Amino acid sequence: MTKSKALPFIAPLFLFMTFLCVEGFYPDQHYVLYPIITLLVAAVLAWFWRSLPSLTPAAPIISAGVGIIGVVIWIGLDPLAMRLNVGLEQLFNSAVSSFGLETWQTPVDSLAPVGRNPFLLYPPVWAWFLFGFRVVGITLCVPIMEELFWRGFLMRWLIEEDFISVPLGTYQHFSFWITTAFFAAVHGAEWPLAALVGVLYGAWFVRTKSLGSIMLAHGVTNLLLAFYCLVTSDWHFLSTVVKPTVLK
Numbered sequence: 001m002t003k004s005k006a007l008p009f010i011a012p013l014f015l016f017m018t019f020l021c022v023e024g025f026y027p028d029q030h031y032v033l034y035p036i037i038t039l040l041v042a043a044v045l046a047w048f049w050r051s052l053p054s055l056t057p058a059a060p061i062i063s064a065g066v067g068i069i070g071v072v073i074w075i076g077l078d079p080l081a082m083r084l085n086v087g088l089e090q091l092f093n094s095a096v097s098s099f100g101l102e103t104w105q106t107p108v109d110s111l112a113p114v115g116r117n118p119f120l121l122y123p124p125v126w127a128w129f130l131f132g133f134r135v136v137g138i139t140l141c142v143p144i145m146e147e148l149f150w151r152g153f154l155m156r157w158l159i160e161e162d163f164i165s166v167p168l169g170t171y172q173h174f175s176f177w178i179t180t181a182f183f184a185a186v187h188g189a190e191w192p193l194a195a196l197v198g199v200l201y202g203a204w205f206v207r208t209k210s211l212g213s214i215m216l217a218h219g220v221t222n223l224l225l226a227f228y229c230l231v232t233s234d235w236h237f238l239s240t241v242v243k244p245t246v247l248k
Contacts, residue, residue: 005164008048009153012041012145017186030239031118031130038137041145052148053168058210066204066213067220070197074190074221074237075228081192082111109189115235134238135226143218146183150198151205151214155179169209176202189240197221 019037023030057063089108096104118127118134156163158175180198187194205214229235 005051006153006157008051009148011048012044012141013149015044016041016142016145028116030116031121031134034137035130035133038133038141041137041141045141045144053152053211055144055212055215056210057212057216058208059213060216063204063208063213063216064220066200067217068224070200070217070221071224071228073196073200074193074225077193077196078190078237079111081190082109082113084192085109085189086111113189113236114241115229115237116239116241117233117235131226131230135223138222138226138238139219142222143215147201147205147211147215147218150179150183151202152211154182155202155205167209168211169206171206176206 016037019033019040023033023037026033086109089106093105093108096102118130121127122130152168153163155175156166156168156170158178159170159172160166180195180202183198184191184195201214201217204217205211208214225237229238
C-alpha cells in the first residue's frame with residue numbers, strides 16, 4: 001500500500017532522471033530533447049494529479065519572495081561555488097597522485113563555464129520555441145516533480161516508512177539535512193548553490209507546511225534564472241558545455 005501511495009511522488013522525478021541519463025549520450029541535443037521530457041513529465045503529473053495533496057500555495061506573495069532570494073543566492077554565489085569545485089577537484093587529484101593513482105584523477109572544471117546559447121545554435125523561430133519549452137519545463141514541471149519527491153516524499157519517508165502519516169512540513173534533523181544533501185548532490189557542479197537554496201526551500205516548507213508554497217518559490221527561482229540567461233547571454237545555468245581546464 002505504501003508503495004502505491006509513493007508512486008505519484010516518485011514517478012515524475014524517476015522518469016526525468018532516467019531521461020537525463022539517456023540525454024547524456026546526446027549532450028549537444030539538450031534543447032531539442034528537452035520538450036520531449038517536459039511533455040512526458042507533464043503527462044505523468046496529470047495522470048497522478050488527483051492522488052496528490054493540495055498544491056495551493058499557503059502564502060503566495062512571500063513564497064514568490066523566497067523564490068527571488070533563491071535566484072539571488074544562485075547567481076550571486078555561483079563564482080564562489082565554481083571556485084570551491086575547482087579547489088576540491090585539485091585537492092582530490094593531488095591526493096590520488098600522491099598514492100600513484102593518476103588514473104583516478106578527475107577533469108578540473110573551468111571557473112567560467114560555457115553555456116549553450118540556443119539563439120546561436122538554431123534559427124530564431126526555432127530557438128524561441130526551444131527556449132520557451134525550457135522555461136515552461138523548469139518553471140512548472142521541474143518544481144512540482146522535484147518538490148513532490150524531495151519534500152513531499154523523501155523528507156517524510158526518512159521519518160516514517162508510512163510517509164503519508166507524517167504531516168507535510170514536519171521537521172526532524174536527520175530527514176531535513178539528508179534531504180537537503182541529496183537535493184544538492186543531484187545538481188552536479190552546482191551542488192553548493194543547491195545546498196543553500198535547498199535549506200531555504202526546506203525552511204519555508206517547515207514554516208508553511210505547504211508543498212504549493214515551495215513549488216511556487218522554486219518556480220520563481222527557475223523562471224528568473226532563465227530570464228537572467230536570456231538577458232546576459234550567460235547560458236551555463238541552462239546547458240553547460242564541459243570544457244575541463246586545469247588552473248596553474
